[in-house]
Amino acid sequence: MAKDNFKTALAFTLAYEGGWSNHPADPGHATMCGVTLTTYRLYHPGATATQLRNAPMAHFEAIYRKGYWDKIGADALPAGVDALAFDIAVNMGPGRVLPWLAKTAALKPTERIKALHGLRMGFWRRLRTWATFGKGWSRRETACLALALKMAGVK
Structure with missing residues (x-):
């Protein structure tokens, strides 16, 4: 489906x-x-912050590629859905986006993108760190939504 979208995402x-x-x-x-030291150590055991x-x-x-794109099966997702799901996986972890992908699987790609966008924004708004990071997250999500819709062919 979207095998060539990894580099763009x-x-x-x-x-x-x-x-x-x-x-x-x-x-x-x-x-x-965007890679935490904890995650980095899964691939490079004993690594230091430096x-x-x-x-x-x-x-x-x-x-x-391995820990996020492949883990969420992004190559099998429609264009646009793949990029948004990948960005969510990186920001929130693959375990957060996988149930959302399952929940939205029956939707057409553009509707699925919008649904994932809503789920992500709703999750962020409930976090106690929203006051600190919410403005930046909102800017990121607005840009990611635009990219995903463009990749899905929406003009």
């Missing part, structure tokens, strides 16, 4: 995940390119 997500972060209010703590911070981009691409 990854480029979008990396633009929002950015570089190094260790915000005290972020439950992920030490994070580089090693995470200095890791080559190829490490992050491999983690995102």
Whole structure:
């Protein structure tokens, strides 16, 4: 279905995940390119925060491909749904988006994208960190929704 969309989705997500972060209010703590130290250690046991911070981009691409894109079956998803689901998986974990994908499976791609968008925004708004991160999350989701709809062929 959407086998060629990984690089497009990854480029979008990396633009929002950015570089190094260790915000005290972020439950992920030490994070580089959106990959937490805990996740990085699954692929590179014993790695330190400094090693995470200095890791080559190829490490992050491999983690995102195997641990997120492949884990949610994005290659089998319709164009647009794949990119949005991937971004949700990166931001919230594959375990959060998989039930949402199942719940929305019967919908047409554009309706599915809108439903996933609503589920994500609803989840974020209920978090106690919404006051700190909500504005940035909303900007990210608005851009991700636009990308997903464009990829799905909506003009």
